[in-house]
Amino acid sequence: MFGHTNEPIxxxxxxxxxxxxxxxxxxxxxxxxxxxxxxxxxxxTVYVEGNLxxxxxxxADALGKEPVPPPEVPDNPSDADIEAVIWSQLKTCYDPxxxxxIVELGLIYRCQIEPLGNGxxxxxxxxxxxxxxxxxxxxxxxxxxEKIAVIxxxxxxxxxxxxxxxxxxxxxxxxxxxxTGLM
Numbered sequence: 001m002f003g004h005t006n007e008p009i010x011x012x013x014x015x016x017x018x019x020x021x022x023x024x025x026x027x028x029x030x031x032x033x034x035x036x037x038x039x040x041x042x043x044x045t046v047y048v049e050g051n052l053x054x055x056x057x058x059x060a061d062a063l064g065k066e067p068v069p070p071p072e073v074p075d076n077p078s079d080a081d082i083e084a085v086i087w088s089q090l091k092t093c094y095d096p097x098x099x100x101x102i103v104e105l106g107l108i109y110r111c112q113i114e115p116l117g118n119g120x121x122x123x124x125x126x127x128x129x130x131x132x133x134x135x136x137x138x139x140x141x142x143x144x145x146e147k148i149a150v151i152x153x154x155x156x157x158x159x160x161x162x163x164x165x166x167x168x169x170x171x172x173x174x175x176x177x178x179x180t181g182l183m
Contacts, residue, residue, distance in 0.1 A: 007036040009046065015062040017053035020045065020096045023135035028053065040099060041092035042068035043143065054096045054139060068092075070150045079113050082121055082153060086111055089147040090125075095136060100179055102127065102140060106171025109162060120155035123148055127159060128167045137161055 011032045018025050034048035042057030044065070060067045071085050090108055091101045102108060110126040125144060129137045145159045169182055176182075 007039075009034055009036055009063050011062050012064060013062050015055055015059045017046070017055050018136075018139050020052040020054055021135045023137070023139055028055075036063065038094075038096065038099060039065075040094040041101065041143075043094065043096070045096040052096065054136075056143075070152075073152050077153060079115060079121070082123075082151065083111065083113055085151050086113070086123060086125075086148055086154075089151060090144060093140060093143045093147055095130070095134075095140060097136075098130075098180065100172075100176045102144065104173045104176035104179075105130065106173065106176070107140075107167065116155065119153060121153055122156040123154055123158070125157075125159045126162045128162055130167055132163055132166075 011028055011030050013030050015028050016025055017028045028048065032048055034046045036044050037047050037052065038045035042060070044055045044060070044063060046053050046055055055063065057068045071089055073085055074081055087103065091103045093102045094100070095102070095105070098105070107127050107129065108125060109128060110124070112124045114122040114124070116122055125148070127141065127144060129140070141159050141161055145157050148154055148157045169177065172182065
C-alpha cells in the first residue's frame with residue numbers, strides 16, 4: 001500500500017468507519033488501537049486488527065487530529081471562482097487504497113455549475129471509478145458530494161456515478177502515473 005505513515009492511534013470515542021475495500025459501514029469503539037496508514041484529503045485510512053478502515057475527516061478528533069476547515073471563497077464569487085474551489089475540493093478526495101486524488105486519477109468526467117438566480121448554485125458532477133465493482137464507489141461519491149456541499153453559495157449537489165466511457169490508465173495525469181509507478 002502507498003503512503004504508509006504507521007502513526008499509532010487509540011480512538012478517543014466511538015467512530016463510524018468504512019471497511020476497505022468492501023465499503024460497509026460499522027462503528028469502531030472507543031479505546032480501539034491501530035495505525036493511521038494514510039491521511040490525505042482530510043480523511044484517514046487506519047489499520048486495525050488486520051483490516052483497513054476509512055474514517056471521515058469530520059471525525060478527525062476521534063484520532064486526536066484537527067478537522068479540516070471548510071473552503072473559503074471571495075466575496076460575491078463568480079461561477080469561475082466557485083468552479084475553481086470545486087476542483088480544489090475534489091482534489092481532496094482520495095481512494096483509501098491509492099494515494100492519488102480522484103481528479104489526478106481522471107475519475108471526474110464533468111463538472112457543471114448552474115446559477116439559481118438567488119446567489120446560490122446547483123452543481124452536477126459526473127465521475128467514474130477505476131473498476132466498476134469497486135466497493136468504495138458509494139464512499140467516493142459521498143465524499144465528493146460532501147466536499148462540494150460545504151462550499152459557500154452551493155445549495156444543491158448531484159454527483160452521478162457513470163461508466164461511459166470506461167476508465168483506463170491513460171486518463172490519469174502524468175503526475176498520477178508517476179506517483180503510482182505506471183509511467
